[in-house]
Amino acid sequence: MSKLTDVPKRILIGRALRSDKLGETLLPKRIALPVFASDPLSSVAYAPGEVLLVLSIAGVSAYHFSPWIAVAVVVLMFTVVASYRQNVHAYPSGGGDYEVATTNLGPKAGLTVASALLVDYVLTVAVSISSGVENLGSAVPFVVENKTLCAVGAIVLLTLMNLRGVKESGKLFAVPTYLFVAGVFLMILWGSFRGLVLGDAMHAPTSELQIKPEHQGLAGFALVFLLLRAFSSGCAALTGVEAISNGVPAFRKPKSKNAATTLALMGLLAVTMFCGIIGLALVTDVKMAENPAVDLLRDGVPVGAGYTQDPVIAQVAEAVFGHGSFLFMVLAAATALVLFLAANTAYNGFPLLGSILAQDRYLPRQLHTRGDRLAFSNGIVLLAGAAILLVWVYGADSTKLIQLYIVGVFVSFTLSQTGMVRHWNRLLTDERDQARRRHMIRSRAINAFGAFFCGVVLVIVLATKFTHGAWVALLGMVIFYGTMTAIRKHYDRVAAEIAADETPAEETARPSRVHAIVLVSKLHRPTLRALAYAQLIRADHLEALSISVDPDETRALREDWERRGINVPLKILDSPYREVTRPVIEYVKGLRRESPRDVVSVYIPEYVVGHWYEHLLHNQSALRLKGRLLFTPGVMVTSVPYQLQSSEAAKRRARRRADWSAPGSVRRGPVERRHKDPHRKEHNGRGRNGKG
């Protein structure tokens, strides 16, 4: 991996980036395509199978509907791609669905989209990893025999890689993605050549099996419902299409045009691969069943629980390239790899969306730093935890997980496109130029159709999949929505509480004097430093305070104090229970009672150590005291640090941490580092998915 990341240093984006090299870091289309398309392209690894699987409920004869379903998916894909090309042009700053919905439909719609996206990121990880494990399992049986374990292992591995902060390069994405695309196209071409020109009869490993239909001879409404369900499953091919619209700033100029072209290219590739695989599956007689153990029959006998159903793409590859052949192996590996890459995109998107939501105060404020390591870590640990839970509960079964997947995607598609219609409406009220009006009206028509179509799909998905698992995704969305609303309410309430009055005169009586207290336990360097600093402050009254928990130590302290001739009065309070906190608090409260307009300033010498376990051994009493003092009005608490030698270790760690660069930056576009027009910078900084 280091080899891979060393070479393309030019296109790496990191903190070391100089603004004058900015141009070089932008993505050309040939790199942008794999960077953004690993997610949508990888979904052709599972979407075709899901279509066949649902159809098999009505028996193998229903497979002849699959081309029609493929056509419907293709039309939908073109619609969505056409719609998002409008987004790309309208929001060159990279308007994510969250932003589009918030700006045009209001914060509630925005928050709904955000909830849907968060759920989606979790499911992207769960589905992609599960499917990746299944694809790998078609070549390496061990993997599929220990599916859940391998899937959880893969998630943990990805999580650790992302937590460490792997530097990304376009090439890292390009190699497996192009390998995957090339493999699938080679398979389609070679398969067609063998079938049409050579006249070979290709047989998938499941071609000799029969399917026991769960419902024989479905017709009328039941059949329509089944076809709609199959269509819903096929829509899994559309997941991830919106990614490019978030990443416009990462493209070379002309950004919007290049992004739109890449989007179209991606749609075309996805559609061709999807249809090619379905076509080959029909030709090679692939059989897929929802419950393979029961519904797949070999000579009339169920294949039983020991049977593992390989993904369609693997079965087709086996039929075309031959079982265990080199090309079969390569394609299986590339498929698994591109699926893992797809999962990885969620690791970038989730914390980034989190930081945008934090800016809008829907999430804890400290997450708002872009590429901040801690915020990033919290985000990916949450993401990984949720994905592992889902993988565990659903036994890493991609078919079951996909039932949950598509709801969120179409919630955000629908709201985003509806928002775009509003966007054009708003622009049209002001626009007088007829050519541009026509253009806008055309765009609005495309987005309106997109919104309508996606809305219809959403209803279909909800209707056909609700009981199959979509409710879980909806529940997840409701939980995110509720939590974020509560957090926002809290912040709003606090903001109202702390808002300053306009007339400062009405403020409560201003404090008049400072009574400074230095806490002393022994006379060592930290204490001496605290005393020296406190003396600099020129408070109206300064004294040292010691809590006597041991008479011998107290006597020693007093003697030491006098011997050194420290010209600060030393006050000693007795504490029979060896408590420290309570006597100090009571003393401070007493001072405040005597002169309520005084401010008490408490100086606490603090040890700075380098390891967490040393923290357990130091400062705990100081921390607790500080915690209690803060509740007392009219007090300020000053930590005077003393750096122990071991603190060097922490400094070294901090330096290493500074070299860390957040994964996913390659997709996000560059940010200039410093000292330029703050406006442009800020715009760029929040550009990717923010308010633009």
Add this chain to the structure above:
Amino acid sequence: MSKLTDVPKRILIGRALRSDKLGETLLPKRIALPVFASDPLSSVAYAPGEVLLVLSIAGVSAYHFSPWIAVAVVVLMFTVVASYRQNVHAYPSGGGDYEVATTNLGPKAGLTVASALLVDYVLTVAVSISSGVENLGSAVPFVVENKTLCAVGAIVLLTLMNLRGVKESGKLFAVPTYLFVAGVFLMILWGSFRGLVLGDAMHAPTSELQIKPEHQGLAGFALVFLLLRAFSSGCAALTGVEAISNGVPAFRKPKSKNAATTLALMGLLAVTMFCGIIGLALVTDVKMAENPAVDLLRDGVPVGAGYTQDPVIAQVAEAVFGHGSFLFMVLAAATALVLFLAANTAYNGFPLLGSILAQDRYLPRQLHTRGDRLAFSNGIVLLAGAAILLVWVYGADSTKLIQLYIVGVFVSFTLSQTGMVRHWNRLLTDERDQARRRHMIRSRAINAFGAFFCGVVLVIVLATKFTHGAWVALLGMVIFYGTMTAIRKHYDRVAAEIAADETPAEETARPSRVHAIVLVSKLHRPTLRALAYAQLIRADHLEALSISVDPDETRALREDWERRGINVPLKILDSPYREVTRPVIEYVKGLRRESPRDVVSVYIPEYVVGHWYEHLLHNQSALRLKGRLLFTPGVMVTSVPYQLQSSEAAKRRARRRADWSAPGSVRRGPVERRHKDPHRKEHNGRGRNGKG
């Protein structure tokens, strides 16, 4: 329970205690006995059974050795009681084994004793609860069928009670303990009466069973080894004897004499009960086997895995009082209750010993506060966790757990008694009064014999039980010892590092000026307060610093600043990554570079909230900034708190917490609260188990 604790308010000890009522809170012997004896007396509930159980390995014929083993245990008990009566007289301040060993044999011996005691406390909980569950199970079969679950549940319940801080009273101990003692004595008397006077043939429920000896016809060394093993098990009756020697300050005057009398009384009761139960067990033909499922035969057939072996005391009670009779039920309940009380004593002892070890810097310093709630909580959570682990691993089987138990007890007995011999030796070198010398020489002889006898028992226990589980206890001791040594070393190293030089002139250049910085995000009340406080300080240079993460907000801040006419210069730093920490740190470092002798004082407005989840939403950036600033030399960090309304909730919690009184205080003796001669007070405060 509230009824029970309301009535004897006079003998309650708590924070509300006034020093003039001190006398009334001291324990009369009739209350002191149950308070301190629940642990040693309760062990007669399992010790006799363990003796029979080991003997059964050689077949039921070996049972005739049991009276001899009982005699050996009685002799040992008298020796130990006589020895500790010397401790009580020599250390009227309540010299615990840790103190006696540390003072007379050095810190390593002391630490060994401390490790042994810590392990012992854990095992007291595990063994007493397991045995309690078994005894309760003799009356309520459900309990013994779900032994591990019930034992863990009981530990969790005890833990919660102790964490909440149940106020204790002597009566709380007195009722079950006296009930238990009365029940056992009634059983012994009524059993003797029925057997000797009425000539009834009493039959234990296991009287008709046969024992399949694991080793038929043992003789010579093997037999001796088995008898020694049985004796080791019987020594379980001695656990807890040392408790009174720790609690002398809790007795009424003359403290030492009363404590010694109570100790003798306790020994007498324990011995009588132990022998009575063994005698009745022989008369009623109780059969105990190590593996009852295999080695207990009914008409030649093993009883099988479904069989549960009731404790000896329950079997005897059944034989004497009749199965399911009222008295049988009462005794079973009293036995279980007194065992739970015994477990509870460990909940008091463990954190208290922890606080003494913390004073000697073997444990984190913040644990040193006596009866401090947080220290206490940490201690009991650790104790409960370890006990639950043991109960879980050993399936709440008291027989298996007892194998681990006795090592620690005899390590501390032996070292404590050896220490006492040294103590008398030291006193004898100075003492000239012949009468007192004679007295001391007598005491020394008793302690020497005690040390020798306990040492022999320790060797026997180690030899006969090492592979049966004693190694686990030793491992636990080694872990405690190693951890505490490492902590002490760390503290010593730090103390050396921060020790102040004797000549202050040699200190590094004194700081000359203060550059104060107030961190500002918006102009709200917390910021205004921080500005007002910082202005009071009269620093040499004062400025406000804001990090620009959003140009609109920054502009608004600047306008607000001017409109309010705040006479502090406002400096704004750009941060394209929306970072806060890094720009501030770099700015501060820059200031320090420019004038290295300046001290930078950073004022951070901080929100004070009432709930932990609000903490997640506020101050996190401030906390992280503070954490980083402390690593920068020449900086002090001041928190200026602003109390939000919700902080009232925390204040209420703190007030409730102040009313809390640490469990176990009744055993520890009273502490005067305040404003007296600090020496006497301190003495009393550390008295119970401390350095006296």
